[in-house]
Amino acid sequence: MKKRSLAVIGTLLIMVAIMAFSLDTSKKTVPIPVIKKDSLVSVAAFKQVYTVLMSARCMNCHPSGNVPLQGDDSHLHTMLPKRGIDGKGVYAMKCSNCHQPINTPGLHAPPGNPNWHLPPANMKMVFQGRTPNQLAKQLVNPKTNGNKTMQQLIAHADDGLVLAGWKMGEGRKLPPMSHAAFKKAWITWIKNGAYAPASK
């Protein structure tokens, strides 16, 4: 009887050990992009990033309200199209009704992208009006950044809609630096700890 009890306990211990080992292995597969902590380098890089995110090409689709912005002066989009639940507009006013898969040629013609949309209603990811401190914190928090991990944030620099900001068609001012310079600053910010500038 005693031997049988010991055998049962031993088997259970082995099973628990195997489960613990497998859980530990799954944790090890999560990449950790932050390779060093350097708040000065990180904050300096974010200040560059911020100038791009607050430029019309990025901010116009990250409005504080439910109407996208338009133009180099970021005025409310004419016709007042609404965000909708999924960020793709409502009824007869869906983004892709006018915004084609590619830019429509000509001044004042709609720029295009196959994935044209605003952030969804349940996570608006607002840029407009955010201070550097607020925006940096918002960007690193999965609850406010579109559920992105740090690795996914790094990859987001090459997202098709982000890249479209540098190919927005005739007559539209480009972001204040090249995409390569932006990407470098973005990754420098994240890999040095993704620090937020002081709120002052």
Next chain:
Amino acid sequence: MITLNINKKTYHLDIDPNTPLLWVLRDHVGLVGTKYGCGVAQCGACVVHLNGEAVRSCVTKVSRAEGEKVVTIEGLSATNTHPLQKAWLELDVSQCGYCQAGQIMSAAVLLKENKKPTDQDIDDAMAGNICRCGTYLRIREAIHLASELQGKENSK
């Protein structure tokens, strides 16, 4: 050669795939109910349905419509008895009429997705359709009436 399905008819057209859908409808197929207004998706006169969405045909290349379902004002109802068409006639909505095909096609998408739209829903859906005669109030009233007519037809 491009194959198009317009108002449930199939067309085979030898045409540049970059041609705007509006040009194809009007000049190649002869469906002139859809109107040219601004040419840059700003006015809504050229709205047609592409797979049920109210696209602006002046900036939509015909290549986007290949193999998809296009419906124009001529195809909204085989007998011109869509609830919106009945309501438009009942309330004499049109003045010059130039924008009205686009207005009706946009309103049709609204009523398909929202059976009982409020004034705010109507404004949200129709804000991109401009009417130089200023028939907006009659358009709004007609959409409410069409909503009622649609409800009665569906309950029969």
